[in-house]
Amino acid sequence: MTDFLEQLRAGIGVEGSAQVAPDLVNIPMIRHWCEAMDEANPNFLDEEFAAAGPHGGIVSPPAMLNAWGMPGVRIKREEMGHPPPPPIESETERETYGSVLGLLDNAGYLGVVATNSEHIYHRYIRLGERVKGTQKLVDVSEEKQTALGIGHFVTTETEYQTTDGDPVGSMFFRILKFKPHTGRDASKEGAENAADSPAAPPAMRPKPSMNQDSQFFWQGAAAKELRIQKCNSCGRLQHPPGARCPACGSMDLGWKVATGRGTLYSHCQVHYPPLPAFGKPPIVGLVELEEGVRVLTNITDCAYSQISIGMDMQAWFYNDPQGFSLPLFRPARQPRRTETLLAGDISEGDPMPICPIPLTVTGIVATAIATRDYQDVHHDRDLAHQKGSKDIFMNILSSSGLASRYVSDWAGPDAIFKNLKIRLGAPNHPYDCMTMSGKVTEVKSSAASGADSGADSGGGQADGADVTVEFAGINSLGPHITGSATLYFPANPSR
């Protein structure tokens, strides 16, 4: 073992002193988090609803477990002539985890990404409680070549309690500290830029041909309307458009603006011939509109492995640089389930609905801040570039939060998370879309959950089930998040 690695590993196993969250679990921070995550479970904000539920009152979203104790913004005030902020880290923390990060920074491992987060929840944390966490360095890996760069994985474990000493959960957490611009793909960067040089004409989509019988469709697409030809005499819809209504014989044809909602009727993915305009092999879908006619289109914002015949689709409009627009479709987000699934409703192998999550600068910054993560790479593009990233990217607490929202939207508000384990891959950059999909992998009978099963969880309650789901969130670069969660579902309606 090198001296450096020995130094890094010196603090393994040493338990730090407890980090006490600066704030009690409170509505404003929960609201901020829920808004950023688009989480609408009323157990987190609706007093009346929550009072009647399994927790007996408002609780913190479980995925916020480690957000409460995050250090918050550390503006370098001394650079602006102000005195530095008072330190909030304990001495022990600096000796172990903090010192490892400092050593790595000094050695040039300036880049940081979190790769794994595994939450275990003993119970949900109630409004007005305060969380404290005790962190322990578990491992520092040998130096490894990764896609991002040469670096070390640093693993910690944190036990969480309320300040009253009641254990509420724990977290296993791993980050990669790496040297920027030393990634496996670094050699390719030059080649990619060469391909973008103005000498190479950009590959373009095949252009549509139009005439008087079909131009309404293309004009509609440019105006963000999906227009379907309609017979002005008998009302029949037809696509592709024609010159005459085959049903009644009328030549008086107009159009109807379709809602853009439909279901997938068939699909394929074109690998050959190569179509460079599409970047990746395009997914072509045949979508049956709710108006009853089918349109051919591209299915976007998801991986081919995530789609299936019958799934709900929603149109959007793509503007091509050649000056035309196309109606394309992405999976439709399913509404949040308001009546919690019951144990008996769930079987192994059940699919979870696919859910696209558009990635925007605002979304990535808002969720980073809602999780009190002020690492510059999550909000400052200049510094993200300097640290070897092509843009800002989502922090792991937000990935965790979005995954929990995805699972919870499928499960219903009163299903109780027992754990949430995620692993990150390709980063979530802005101007992309992460699409979640998942399925039930295990259903196990379980006694009515100990996790705050209300005031009077007296005897005689039928067994519920502990259900494990596996999920993945895929963006245009590949899988961003893969993971699993185990939730308790009651046998009977809990409210």
Next chain:
Amino acid sequence: MPPKFARQVAIAGIGATEFSKDSRRTPMQLAVECCSLACEDAGLDPKEVDGMVVFSAENNPEIEVARNLGISELTHFSMVHHGGGAACGVIALAAQAIFSGAAKNVLCYRAFNERSWHRFGSGVQDRPTSAEAEVVSFSWSSPFGLVSPASWVAMFATRYMHEYGATSEDFGRVSVIDRAHAANNPAAYFYERPITLEDHQQSRMIVDPLRLLDCCQETDGGQALLVTSAEHARDLAQKPAVLSGAAQGASEDQHMMRSYYRDTISGIPEMGLCARQLWEMSGLNPDDIDVGIIYDHFTPLVLPQLEEFGFCERGEAKDFIADGNIALGGKLPINTHGGQLGEAYLHGMNGIAEGVRQIRGTSVNQVSGAENVLVTAGTAVPTSALMLSQDG
């Protein structure tokens, strides 16, 4: 009322060039060569040819071929549209011309360098735009990357799999059988090169769910057929392959390979229309058919063809195939020349020639005592089909 030309017309000559990936000569040379060979096979002087029916996709004009063959006068010349759907259609049209008296000896041919010149599989994405209806029709698919025949067929294949539980392996079995038959055929490009289902499953994706080994070849070559009256054929060099049926079909809401807007897309109604006509015209039924030359540009559409002709129930072709019915020795051996996956892709014309050989008793994979051979043309396009039978 069945057309009266049933059993009145026959295919009297067949001729083909070698099937390769690079012919090293012009398609015109290929066309003239195969036409000469077909006349020679029939024992007919090319000067006696007075009719020519070709695909509208054919790039060797019939008058140019006629000039090269030394044909002085043509009294019938016509074309059939829609790519491989024309294969049996040109024979049907030739038969009608002969039966009506418009011509006596009609040549049908297809010749191209589809591998060494323009590759068919490379797609239509580079076609210029235009306001003409046929070009406009591509606007509903090409801008989305659906630009090749394989991609057009893939959309049907996915739906068929969904409705009937067919799998990639079910498609693969067609490929394995074609290649097994080609392995015995010295004229086949894939002579002595059979494949296993494992090979099929390992082959790369072209358009998911179609793998490379679900797709026909791209071929350089030419194939010609000489059609004449059954009566005249009896005086020529070869045993006549009599047309007991010939039909074309285009069905409701028909599009060129992209009829995606019908109530159901898991069948091939235009092939069903050909089937109804053939059964009526020939007076035969599925049990009478000894060999099937089933158009196989892409394996998935072989399955619904078997269903449209009533060899099995709808959705059951996968079981019919898995039970060994389409292999040599089965109930309906198909594509005994190796098909377009194994022998060559000549837009179905080489399959018609194989049908003639089965009637003559000269196939490399001869089905003994073959009385009736069904031949089908390109699927997903407006199509056609033939019934070839023993004379008398």
